[in-house]
Amino acid sequence: MKANRVVRVIIGLLVLAIFLAYFQIRASYSPMSGDITGPNWEEYLRINFNMRPDGSLIEEAAPAQEAEPAPAAEAAPAQEAQPVELAEPVPTPEPTVDPASPYGQALINAAARGLPEPPALDVNSWELMLVNAEHSINQYEPEQLAYLNQTVDETDIQYAYNGYRCAVDSRIAENLLNMALACKNTGLPVYLSSGYRSYNEQAANFQRVCQNNGITDGKNAEGHYITMPAGCSEHQSGLCCDITDHYREIKNDSIAETATVQWLAQNCADYGFVLRFPVDKREITHVMGESWHFRYVGAEAARYMTDNNLCLEEFLGLYGVA
Numbered sequence: 001m002k003a004n005r006v007v008r009v010i011i012g013l014l015v016l017a018i019f020l021a022y023f024q025i026r027a028s029y030s031p032m033s034g035d036i037t038g039p040n041w042e043e044y045l046r047i048n049f050n051m052r053p054d055g056s057l058i059e060e061a062a063p064a065q066e067a068e069p070a071p072a073a074e075a076a077p078a079q080e081a082q083p084v085e086l087a088e089p090v091p092t093p094e095p096t097v098d099p100a101s102p103y104g105q106a107l108i109n110a111a112a113r114g115l116p117e118p119p120a121l122d123v124n125s126w127e128l129m130l131v132n133a134e135h136s137i138n139q140y141e142p143e144q145l146a147y148l149n150q151t152v153d154e155t156d157i158q159y160a161y162n163g164y165r166c167a168v169d170s171r172i173a174e175n176l177l178n179m180a181l182a183c184k185n186t187g188l189p190v191y192l193s194s195g196y197r198s199y200n201e202q203a204a205n206f207q208r209v210c211q212n213n214g215i216t217d218g219k220n221a222e223g224h225y226i227t228m229p230a231g232c233s234e235h236q237s238g239l240c241c242d243i244t245d246h247y248r249e250i251k252n253d254s255i256a257e258t259a260t261v262q263w264l265a266q267n268c269a270d271y272g273f274v275l276r277f278p279v280d281k282r283e284i285t286h287v288m289g290e291s292w293h294f295r296y297v298g299a300e301a302a303r304y305m306t307d308n309n310l311c312l313e314e315f316l317g318l319y320g321v322a
């Protein structure tokens, strides 16, 4: 009896062991492949148990489904944020400057030379008309001339012809007269010597000065112009005026020592004028120093040129002109 029972228990244990062994093998064996460590095994574990071969749980699948609504949740605030983005461009309309434009070039060139930001000007505007030996204005005539008293004892501007008075382009007459009066009001004498000259008047002037100096090209021994060929004189533009303390038959370097032109040189930018031919710019302007020749360029350009010691050629050169 005891032996039979022992045998049955042993047989029962064997059956149980075989049964367990079968399920253990079944559980650890991929039904897709004969290789229990291959990629299909990984897939089997992942699909059925969300588990890696090393037994760790894969936490991607479940959060991935939660993450999907997340972009939608972000999209919703984005729509709410849109009014903020729309509101921002209104107070920040910063215009972008085309680097190829004259002003864009001026910004680049000024920065390269260590100069402050130049004014945003239209360099083709009448105030900045360039007239020199390389830039003839040919037969140009100002649209309207204004005539000023040669001395500022009388202060009116006249628009009718008077050959004994100084003519300038009417657009600069008021500024010129205000500057002359301000100078006079400091107690200094002011004489408006020469403004507009026609092409023909300049041609006669050029011939006379050349004859008097025994030259033919208008240049002195140093190669600087003492008179300009017709079409190349700034006086033909009507945008300048020779100003001295009183009438002088010959204009020379001694005028630079007079209080009148010294006051004008220091204050002319306030009226939109510049000293056009400073003696230290002769190599650029190719004109001898003319301490009496004041040119209107407008207030902004005059201030920038004066503060930064630039002649008109240098100033326009920043903008790619000249």
Ligand SMILES: [Zn+2]
Pocket: 235, 240, 241, 242, 290, 292, 293
């Ligand atoms: Zn002049």
